[in-house]
Amino acid sequence: MIRNSNKINKIRTFALSLVFIGIIIMYAGLYFRTHFIIMSLFMIIGFLATLASAGVYLWIGMISMKAVQVVCPNCNKVTKVLGRVDACMSCNQPLTLDQSLDGLEFDEKYNKKRAKK
Numbered sequence: 001m002i003r004n005s006n007k008i009n010k011i012r013t014f015a016l017s018l019v020f021i022g023i024i025i026m027y028a029g030l031y032f033r034t035h036f037i038i039m040s041l042f043m044i045i046g047f048l049a050t051l052a053s054a055g056v057y058l059w060i061g062m063i064s065m066k067a068v069q070v071v072c073p074n075c076n077k078v079t080k081v082l083g084r085v086d087a088c089m090s091c092n093q094p095l096t097l098d099q100s101l102d103g104l105e106f107d108e109k110y111n112k113k114r115a116k117k
Helices: 007-032 036-066
Strands: 068-071 078-081 085-087 094-096
Touching: 007 036, 078 094
Parallel strands: none
Antiparallel strands: 068 078, 085 094
């Protein structure tokens, strides 16, 4: 069974992982305290990963503001839909705004322009 997941939550999870990866890289730099150049390189790379996560959070926030809000027919909670198909943020119910895809099996390939029905 394919687990449906909301696109906004996937991108937010990626941004959160960038924060942790950046912190781990910077922490690994502490093991090279005697080698200033190597330690500085680890600190800069870790900082850039953390900074990139802020950029991803900003980007997904801007996209999230433009997303269409719908009421999920399964859990009756308001959720946001990006693209032609998406999943509910609460219960992972497949959702679509395109009536030609209504009743078809959930597949994220429908969001691509060249996807066949």
